[in-house]
Amino acid sequence: MMPRERQLLHYLQTYIASHDGVAPTVREIQAELGLASPSGPSRLLDSLERQGLIAREPSRGRNIRLTRPPADLATVSDAEIYAEAVRRGIMSSTALPVRPQSQRQ
Numbered sequence: 001m002m003p004r005e006r007q008l009l010h011y012l013q014t015y016i017a018s019h020d021g022v023a024p025t026v027r028e029i030q031a032e033l034g035l036a037s038p039s040g041p042s043r044l045l046d047s048l049e050r051q052g053l054i055a056r057e058p059s060r061g062r063n064i065r066l067t068r069p070p071a072d073l074a075t076v077s078d079a080e081i082y083a084e085a086v087r088r089g090i091m092s093s094t095a096l097p098v099r100p101q102s103q104r105q
Helices: 003-016 026-033 037-048 078-087
Strands: 054-056 064-065
Touching: 003 026, 003 037, 003 064, 026 037, 037 054
Parallel strands: none
Antiparallel strands: 054 064
16 A cells, blocks of 8 residues: 555545545545645545455445445554555655654664
8 A cells, every 4th residue: 555545545534434424525635635636536546446445336426435444454554555665666765754863763
């Protein structure tokens, strides 16, 4: 799972839980993720759907449904996500977040 996908998945979990099971619109997702156009959230949603993490019903607004309990979705660490991004060539290993020296153990 890519970092942006994880960010979207977390947002979906939080939004759906706090809105009685109602999913956000693509425009709300766009605003939350700070994306320039609705095609960005659409691509991310397509990817999450291919991975089996969400399901969508065509021709319906707010049609996103989580397919797994939130606890199952939270088991992948950020380190695994960044490593997968590097493996896929989407991020360079130099782009990985590094904690400041003062926070290192």
